[in-house]
Amino acid sequence: MLRSFRFGGVFGGLSGLSVRSLSKFVYVRLSGERVNVRGREEETLKDLLEEEDISIGACGGDLVCGRCQVYVDEAWKGKLPKPTEEEDETLETVYKGKDTSRLACAITWKDAYDGLVVYEAPQKPKKKA
Numbered sequence: 001m002l003r004s005f006r007f008g009g010v011f012g013g014l015s016g017l018s019v020r021s022l023s024k025f026v027y028v029r030l031s032g033e034r035v036n037v038r039g040r041e042e043e044t045l046k047d048l049l050e051e052e053d054i055s056i057g058a059c060g061g062d063l064v065c066g067r068c069q070v071y072v073d074e075a076w077k078g079k080l081p082k083p084t085e086e087e088d089e090t091l092e093t094v095y096k097g098k099d100t101s102r103l104a105c106a107i108t109w110k111d112a113y114d115g116l117v118v119y120e121a122p123q124k125p126k127k128k129a
């Protein structure tokens, strides 16, 4: 597995040029279409999806709207860091479709997640308070 890197030092003129990792995950749309999405360390799944022109979420990744919810494949259950209290609260407030529900804006990509599969979650109306 290759890692992202930047040219620097003697290649100072090329600084800022970065190469994307070869790690990737699969985003499965509600239609069943599978989209391969390249990973990049330290970017969220939401950001990576947007680089593939897949718009997800409505609050800019602030853990507020819950509209970037995805279902993590059962095979990955327990392999990602646990959701924070803030993420859990948002999922419970909006609509937590499954026990593998996560917010795409709350998962920061690591090359170790290569092969991850996440499913688009259907949008549900907000729960009434």
Ligand code: FES
Binding pocket: 046, 056, 057, 058, 059, 060, 061, 062, 063, 064, 065, 066, 067, 068, 069, 090, 103, 104, 105, 106
């Ligand atoms: S984009 Fe709003 S909670 Fe993730």
